[in-house]
Amino acid sequence: MGIPQLREVLTRIDRAVEDGVLPVVVFDLDSTLFSTEPRNLQIFREFARERVEQYPELEPLLQSVKREHMGWNIHESLRAQGLENETLLSELKRFWSERFFTDDYVLCDDPSPGAVEYVTAVFERGALVYYLTGRHAGGMELGTVRALRKAGFPFWRGRTPLHLKPSFAMADRDFKDQALDEIRSFRGRVVATFENEPGNANLFLQAFPEALHFLLLTVCSTEAEEPAPELLKTLDFVMPLT
Numbered sequence: 001m002g003i004p005q006l007r008e009v010l011t012r013i014d015r016a017v018e019d020g021v022l023p024v025v026v027f028d029l030d031s032t033l034f035s036t037e038p039r040n041l042q043i044f045r046e047f048a049r050e051r052v053e054q055y056p057e058l059e060p061l062l063q064s065v066k067r068e069h070m071g072w073n074i075h076e077s078l079r080a081q082g083l084e085n086e087t088l089l090s091e092l093k094r095f096w097s098e099r100f101f102t103d104d105y106v107l108c109d110d111p112s113p114g115a116v117e118y119v120t121a122v123f124e125r126g127a128l129v130y131y132l133t134g135r136h137a138g139g140m141e142l143g144t145v146r147a148l149r150k151a152g153f154p155f156w157r158g159r160t161p162l163h164l165k166p167s168f169a170m171a172d173r174d175f176k177d178q179a180l181d182e183i184r185s186f187r188g189r190v191v192a193t194f195e196n197e198p199g200n201a202n203l204f205l206q207a208f209p210e211a212l213h214f215l216l217l218t219v220c221s222t223e224a225e226e227p228a229p230e231l232l233k234t235l236d237f238v239m240p241l242t
Helices: 005-018 037-051 058-064 074-080 086-100 115-124 141-151 172-185 198-207
Strands: 023-027 128-136 162-165 189-195 212-216 232-234
Touching: 005 023, 005 115, 005 189, 005 212, 005 232, 037 058, 037 074, 037 086, 074 086, 115 128, 128 141, 128 172, 141 162, 162 172, 172 198, 189 198, 198 212
Parallel strands: 023 128, 023 189, 128 162, 189 212, 212 232
Antiparallel strands: none
16 A cells, blocks of 8 residues: 555645646656566566576476566576576576567566556646656667556656667666756656655655655665655555545
């Protein structure tokens, strides 16, 4: 269940509309609006089925590893499940990296609980829904658009820009630093931001101190920053009844 401040975002959107100002809400995608656990699990299962004769230790993991065991990256997740063969883990990492950042595999992702309903409510209240993601153009944009439409998120209806990294090599933090300029170019009022990476959430807090900034307690980088105490922490987008 989400936190009461999720409803406060809707109130602030209404207030901005009444003031004649465009409300802007920023949403990250991976591990924020979407769970990447099914994508990771699909990649692991494909790898294990291909390599199980070469590496018999994969057989029991095929039966025991579930989506809830998937963390920020697949090889560390499997290491946590007791996989110790470094040659195998190295092959798995390469196999994963060749698939995780592609159009086809992003379609494995599931929307986070309450996410579609919440983003729809934000959009229907009159906000600009700004999808900001570290996914890159030239390899993930078609899958991302298909995933947004398949899940039922507002898209192709105006007020729903999708901003991807211009290249895979660009660091996520540098990209989101640059994205601040585009967000400001709308000349609206940033009402709220939603992120799973504490460093990015801290960045938004510094850039838009009057907004509400939510940190999704899903998965994040193993080298994540300490989250600022002002960040609002939530497990999902399911609004409390009252």
